Amino acid sequence: MTPKPGLFISFEGGEGSGKSTQIRCLEKWFRDQGQDIVVTREPGGSPGAEEIRNLILTGDPGRWDPVTEALLMFASRRDHVERTIRPALDSGKIVLCDRFADSSVAYQGYGHGLGADYIRKLWQLAIGDFKPDLTLIFDLPLELGLERASERFANVSAAEDRFERMGLEFHQRLRDGFREIASDEKDRCQIIDASGDIETVSERVILAVKSHIAGQGA
Numbered sequence: 001m002t003p004k005p006g007l008f009i010s011f012e013g014g015e016g017s018g019k020s021t022q023i024r025c026l027e028k029w030f031r032d033q034g035q036d037i038v039v040t041r042e043p044g045g046s047p048g049a050e051e052i053r054n055l056i057l058t059g060d061p062g063r064w065d066p067v068t069e070a071l072l073m074f075a076s077r078r079d080h081v082e083r084t085i086r087p088a089l090d091s092g093k094i095v096l097c098d099r100f101a102d103s104s105v106a107y108q109g110y111g112h113g114l115g116a117d118y119i120r121k122l123w124q125l126a127i128g129d130f131k132p133d134l135t136l137i138f139d140l141p142l143e144l145g146l147e148r149a150s151e152r153f154a155n156v157s158a159a160e161d162r163f164e165r166m167g168l169e170f171h172q173r174l175r176d177g178f179r180e181i182a183s184d185e186k187d188r189c190q191i192i193d194a195s196g197d198i199e200t201v202s203e204r205v206i207l208a209v210k211s212h213i214a215g216q217g218a
Helices: 019-032 047-057 066-090 101-111 116-127 142-153 168-184 198-215
Strands: 008-013 037-041 094-098 134-139 189-193
Touching: 008 019, 008 101, 008 168, 019 037, 019 094, 019 134, 019 198, 037 066, 047 066, 066 094, 066 101, 066 116, 101 116, 101 168, 116 168, 134 168, 134 198, 168 189, 189 198
Parallel strands: 008 094, 008 134, 037 094, 134 189
Antiparallel strands: none
C-alpha cells in the first residue's frame, strides 16, 4: 500500500506526547517502502522560520503577549510553507511535520484564550486554505506529558522550554483544545493514544496512516 504523491501529515499534541519519536518511526516505515520523505518542524522548518523559532520558544513564559506570539507563529509558518512544504509536495514527496497550524489554534487559541476563530482568521490570511491531508493528535494525561518534557530538558542549556513552564491550567486548556479540533475535523484529524511504549504507539500511528491512505483510494 503506497500513498498518492504529495502527502502532508502533521503531528500534534501537548508537551511530552512523543511526537518527535513517532515521526522518526513513521519516517522509517515510509522509507522502507521506498518513499521519498521530507521531515520538518514548527516553529521552524526553513532558515527564516528557524530564526523566529528561537524568539518564540526561549525566554520567560510571559515574553510575548498572546497576539504577538500568534503573529510570530504565522510569520514563521508562512515562510515554512512557501520555502519547504509546498516545494516538497509539488515534487511528489511525503512531508512529515512536527506541529503545524493546529498548534496555533490549540496554544494561542485555546491555551492563551484568543479563541479558535481568531486563530483561524490568521490562518486564512497567512496561508489560505492550506492544511495537512492527515493530522495525528497525540493524547496522554497532562502529568505524564509534562514529566516526559521535564526529563527531556533537564540537562539542556538554553532549552526551548518556554511553553513547558506555563501553568497546569494552560496545559489542560491545550489538551481540551486539541480534542476539540479533532472533533471538529474528523475527516482530517485522528487522535492517537500516546500512552504505552514506543512500539505500541508506532503501531497505532501506522494503522491510522494506512487507514487514511486506503480511504484516499491509493
